[in-house]
Amino acid sequence: MIIERTELLQVRNSNDIVRVRQLTREWSIAAGFSLVDQTKMVTAASELARNTLEHGGGGTAQVELLADTARRGLRLTCEDRGPGIPDIALALRDGYTSRNGLGLGLGGARRLVNEFSIDSRPGEGTRVTITRWR
Amino acid sequence: MERIPILKMGDFLLVTIQVDMHDQLALTLQEDLTDRISRTSARGVLIDISSLEVVDSFIGRMLANIAGMARVLDAVTVVVGMQPAVAITLVELGLSLPGVRTALNVERGMDLLRGAVEARTGWGSDDHRAD
Numbered sequence: 001m002i003i004e005r006t007e008l009l010q011v012r013n014s015n016d017i018v019r020v021r022q023l024t025r026e027w028s029i030a031a032g033f034s035l036v037d038q039t040k041m042v043t044a045a046s047e048l049a050r051n052t053l054e055h056g057g058g059g060t061a062q063v064e065l066l067a068d069t070a071r072r073g074l075r076l077t078c079e080d081r082g083p084g085i086p087d088i089a090l091a092l093r094d095g096y097t098s099r100n101g102l103g104l105g106l107g108g109a110r111r112l113v114n115e116f117s118i119d120s121r122p123g124e125g126t127r128v129t130i131t132r133w134r
Numbered sequence: 135m136e137r138i139p140i141l142k143m144g145d146f147l148l149v150t151i152q153v154d155m156h157d158q159l160a161l162t163l164q165e166d167l168t169d170r171i172s173r174t175s176a177r178g179v180l181i182d183i184s185s186l187e188v189v190d191s192f193i194g195r196m197l198a199n200i201a202g203m204a205r206v207l208d209a210v211t212v213v214v215g216m217q218p219a220v221a222i223t224l225v226e227l228g229l230s231l232p233g234v235r236t237a238l239n240v241e242r243g244m245d246l247l248r249g250a251v252e253a254r255t256g257w258g259s260d261d262h263r264a265d
Contacts, residue, residue, distance in 0.1 A: 014156040014157035014158055015156050017156065017157065018154050018155075018156045021154060021188060022154070025187070035219045036218075036219045036222050036223070038219070039187065039188060039217075039219040039220060039222070039223045040222075040223050040226065042187070042188050043188050043189070043190050043223045043227060046188060046190040046192075047190055047191060047227075050157075050190070050192060105191060107228070108191060108226075108227040108228050108229070109227075111226050111227065111228070112223065112226055112227060
């Protein structure tokens with residue numbers, strides 16, 4: 001697998017979430033995604049970036065355009081140094097929310113992509129990676 | 135401060151969301167709309183989201199909040215023009231917009247609003263009340 005392009009965005013305020021959505025949209029188009037797949041990836045990116053801002057107190061979002069032998073894809077990694085998630089299984093459940101969300105952020109984002117991984121340590125931070133392939 | 139315009143048309147308020155809203159803009163719209171419903175005694179609110187390419191859980195919650203607040207203020211809300219890709223994504227995300235009425239386009243949305251308001255006020259019904 002080759003990483004064709006990569007860009008690191010800061011997530012410090014709600015305008016940055018818009019920027020993450022825009023870049024994810026641009027690169028989803030570059031990866032050749034259908035409109036529905038673009039929309040799914042952008043929506044998932046929006047959920048993760050908001051989690052980084054709201055729960056992680058801000059952080060970064062790295063967008064990567066991937067090329068496999070036969071397909072292209074997009075990977076997004078959202079990372080923060082916030083309080084971390086004590087119970088990941090619980091956080092992934094629909095309806096769970098630690099703050100004012102609908103509790104759809106993580107579980108919902110996972111359903112919208114092909115690959116999902118999360119690494120979180122209480123007191124250290126959270127890193128969530130999602131990938132969608134064409 | 136950046137704001138989304140709210141138009142008044144008779145008893146109804148019309149909002150067309152044409153930008154990718156950041157969260158604060160969405161919250162401002164929520165407050166502005168509630169304020170306008172109260173000041174103008176509007177009976178219905180029509181929100182056109184046909185330009186919106188993404189509705190995430192935050193925007194979804196905002197739409198549900200507006201519908202809820204409007205209901206408390208005796209107004210009906212209809213969200214119109216959702217793009218098919220957005221609808222597919224919303225359902226997969228797990229968001230079904232509870233309490234929010236939807237219509238395919240502005241025309242059908244206006245019909246729905248008129249119908250809902252008439253049903254509430256008894257206009258156009260044959261059974262006139264004796265009082």
